[in-house]
Amino acid sequence: MDFIYDRKKTAVIFKDKEYSYYELIKMAKIYSSLLNVNKEDRVAIYMENRPEYMGAVLGIWDKKGTCTNLDASYGSEQLVYVFNDSNPKYIITSNENIKNAEEAKEKSKSDIIILNVDEIDLSKDIVIEKVSVECLEKEDVAVMLYTSGTTGNPKGVMLTYDNIMSNVDAIKEIKMVTAEDRILALLPFHHILPLSFTVLMPLNFGSLVVILDELSSEAIKQNLQKYKITVVIGVPRVWEMFHKGILGKIKSSSATYKLFKICKSLNIMSLNKIIFKKIQEAFGGNIRFLVSGGAKLDKEICEDFYTFGFTMLEGYGLTETSPIISFNRLDNNVAGTVGTALPGVKIKLEDDGEIVVKGRNVMKGYYNKPEATAEAIDNEGWFHTGDLGQFDGDHLKIIGRKKEMIVLSNGKNINPSDIEVEIMKNTDLIQEVAVTENEKHLIAIVYPNFKVLEEKKIANAKEAIKWEVIDKYNITAPKYRKILDIVIVKEELPKTKLGKLRRFMLKDLLKGISLKKGDSEEVVAEKVVEKKVSTSKELNTQEFKVMSKFIGTLHDEIQIIPESHLEIDLGLDSLDVVEIITFIQNTYGVNISEEDFSRIKTVEALCQYIREKGGNFEEKEINWKKIFEEPVELKMPTSKYVMTTVNLLKPFFNLYVKLQKNTDKLQKNSPVIYVGNHQSMLDAFAFGQTLPKEVLKNTYFLAINIHFEGKLKKYLAENGNIILVDVNKNLKETLKIAAKVLKEGKNLVIFPEGARTRDGELQDFKKTFAILSKELEISVVPFAIKGAYELMPYGKTFPISGEMSVTILDEINPKDKTVEEIVKLTRNSIKEKIYN
Structure with a gap:
């Protein structure tokens, strides 16, 4: 039986170039001819989203091999881990990643063979006996995916062909997607959700896939309109981005916002589509439904998209379940839930609320990790998800991750993600927030929206966020859920590619360790031990010595290095800024406004500014008396009332x-x-x-x-x-x-x-x-x-x-x-x- 065959139509569009089903199958056959593998031998795919990725998956299957799909952002050290863990015979990569692959091969002393798709001639004529790629045997390991590592080193999840097809068959059974659909591929193919639903399922169904080259709201809109997309599969942060932009425009007009609230209360889709037709057109005008997966979506966002005129379907699953466990349906959609079980999947809740599942979709196991497999899948075949849930009728609701729940000293259980959603509502000052426990109380780690802070000319981000955002949350929150402290960070919070927060890194983030998305537990541990000290040349300049000495007088026991962020690392408040500006004026003769100062982020940048603008050096104390003698406009109010x-x-x-x-x-x-x-x-x-x-x-x-x-x-x-x-x-x-x-x-x-x-x-x-x-x-x-x-x-x-x-x-x-x-x-x- 064929998994894919020549349908005499376009299969994929990428960078405005169309690839037919025949061309895709030909590509797969060429790649297949270069592989000398036995059944279930592992072949790694390590490249960005592109048609060649699809061709590589099909080419490996054509040889009955196992695709080991790797994150395109992996560095050489992470590749070494994979090479040592699963010993793939080949790695198929591209010009973008070839250097990392070569470095990893050398470091691991592996005999892996590297194939670069950008050096393989796809234009050559080849004889294809049958223009198709056949299905694998049910129990063959079709795909091996490395989990995102939210709690340590990733494990290789072995998914059989039957695991993969359990989801594809279920979608076919409920008739959600057809050969006429046009699907926009946003998410990286090394994750099971996009691999299954934007690569394997549409190719099996005969749908059209448009691969997005750039993940931006403008690029998404252009592709939606140009190719008349009908289905979009995204993660919550994609929908949060659109929701914020759309609602921001609606709120800019009080009349439009009132109309929006009326439509939301009426909840009539046909009316929503008429009232908000422009939003529909901005999305191309052909959307049948939108899909959110990979993490929990705020119920309000789902409801608001319905008011915009879109059906937003949220589902739930894990890599280990191929991935979908439950899904909302077009005719049975309940916002705030992840729907009902897919055909062939059983769901139950343990006494502590943990979600466990059984069905064709449950993985074969973790590669070379029998103990971890036995811990995840019990003797009766139930897979323990580690997620907590509850049923709303027959619809499943996700409460949170079992390991991520915060248990306070008073015995109260807190789901940090619920608080994070509340904090993020109605503010544009924050880009990301994570709530964790520190010294027996709740603390919020905040990555501000620096662009908005600058536009609003907010001089002190921490104070603004503390009073205008966190404090507003605290007013209505129960005492045990109040945020008692905030920490501002200058980099994005550590997340997986699908946007899941890597909470195990938060404690180290509080210690000032700079963490990246791909860091494993070992890398984090190294950074904690090493905690690098600056070697910047700025350390020995006169400007740095003078400025660090002065800033030190404003705040005791503070470490000042050239890379120190003036507000986040040094905690400068508005008065500190005035004192520094005045000191610079007295010492170097440099006039700098508070507005200009707000654009200077680090001590190093401040020193450079002084060098460029400064005159003779003469250190003086701040003369407030002289400042108070400067002219100022003030119309004294009358005491009339x-x-x-x-x-x-x-x-x-x-x-x-x-x-x-x-x-x-x-x-x-x-x-x-x-x-x-x-x-x-x-x-x-x-x-x-x-x-x-x-x-x-x-x-x-x-x-x-x-x-x-x-x-x-x-x-x-x-x-x-x-x-x-x-x-x-x-x-x-x-x-x-x-x-x-x-x-x-x-x-x-x-x-x-x-x-x-x-x-x-x-x-x-x-x-x-x-x-x-x-x-x-x-x-x-x-x-x-x-x-x-x-x-x-x-x-x-x-x-x-x-x-x-x-x-x-x-x-x-x-x-x-x-x-x-x-x-x-x-x-x-x-x-x-x-x-x-």
Whole structure:
């Protein structure tokens, strides 16, 4: 019986070139003629996606050999592992990978034969007795694939011809794909999902395959439109990419977004296709359905694609199950599930929720690893997936990986991927996030979207992500699921080719080890031991020595090397940036704006910038007094509605929130800097109630502009003694504005924690207020707020009734004190009051 035969039509399109079924079979026969192998001898395929890959698979099968499909991104060391593990007789590769193959052969001292498809003449005439490639015997090992190694060295998974055909036959039985379909191949062929469903199945069915040369949204769209694609098989990150782009455009118009939400609630496909016809056309206008596999897809993305007018079918499987175990159907699709069992597959859940399966699709075993095989497949033939699931009716839902579940000290089980999905919703600041446990609490490792941060001119990525993303998640999360710390990384998180996070690497990532997608456990271990130290020539330059010394004064016990990322590795905040910019200006005569500084990523790049722009070297201390004398534009807001607001709120603070005012130590001299802890939205209003009228009229509040967006709030700020600043764009200007307010004899209220407490605890104080106090010789008046957090914690829109207090504390004179001493004295004074 034939697996593939000449259908007198195009089989494959690649880079606009069409290959007929006859040409593909001829290619396979030429490759077959170069192989001298016996039944089930292994032949490795090591190349990028291209028609020659398909020809190589068919050529190996023509000789009854076993295809060993290798990741095209493997380096020579990984090839050596495969050569030693499975001893393939041949490796079929391309110009792109030939060098690695030759290096691996030399290192392993293997006698493997290397065939380069780019040096094989496919135009020559050959005699083909039968224009087809026959099926293998059912129990023949047709394919050997190396698992992605999410938990260590990859194992060779042996899949028989019957294993492969179990999935192909099942798809044929449920009539999902036909010979008329046009399938877009996005994913690398060394994985079983694309190998089975974008190579073997379509060639067996007689469908057309279009191989994508470049994985980008634009390239995908062009191919969808040009070749009238009907079926696309992708992984979640592909659909996440499209979803983000499409929804972003929809949200840019409030009317369109309202229409989208109406369509989503109505859930009528025929209506969706009419309303969002342009999206359909952008995808070529011929899509029958989209497929997501390889990892869990967010339910909301699946539902949103339905609203866009597409049927998104999610399935579930593993390399060891050839791959599909369960799949949603066109006529029975439930978002958030991975469908029902494929024909011939049995699924059950163990007592602990682990998914186990039995059927034609279950692998023969791991090559040369009988113990690992026995651990995976029990005596009754059930394959233990290691995944946890539950049934929604007859549809299967994936809960998470058994080994990846985080078990907290209180016994709570947490699936980190669920938290990651929640964090990623409604933010464009983050590109990737991984949640793990560190020192008995949850931590988020974040790879930011640096392009968006730059476009939004966000000077401090960690602060922005902490408050605008993680904090918003924490508000609604149960206490045991809250993220208590974040780590920003400057490289993509380690993943498999199908986008699965390699969680076993996260602990080492926290130690500062740079990890790559293909690293095995041995490579990771080497990197942990070696943890390379920079040998950059920059180490010995004057600029590096001067700048590293100065940066070291801002942060104690920090290792500074030329490659150190200014924000991620050194943790520079907005004030640090101002100080560095000012130091560079004083020392080298180089003027650099905060916006320009944000584009400079490393200490090395900063040193190079100084060399290119700098003049004579003369190290000087920062002269804040001189900076505060620089001109600054400031239109002082009027106090038009201050007293009206205070009077209107008096009943509220007397009857509902019983405010206790402790003002015995209040002196009415001006100007002073009032510094208090920040517990809730009540704080500023309560402090306004505490001050006498004559003092309040002369007192201004420093506030961040994002809290006063909208015409009404902005109007109230301009008429309510509130000075709005943008700390993300120009902190130096903010400092100059604050100084001008004080120099005009006005008092200034500052909450130096930067944001309201999220847990009721006192946070660290930023030193801005102390710099102003020291340089302008203006006293600090601390005030302690107590009870406000209990009445109105972060996330609450209205306070409960109860008691709170505001206490004015002893004035702190800056004379003969350092900035650090002023900060410490102020914080300790407040701390002592609120905790006693």
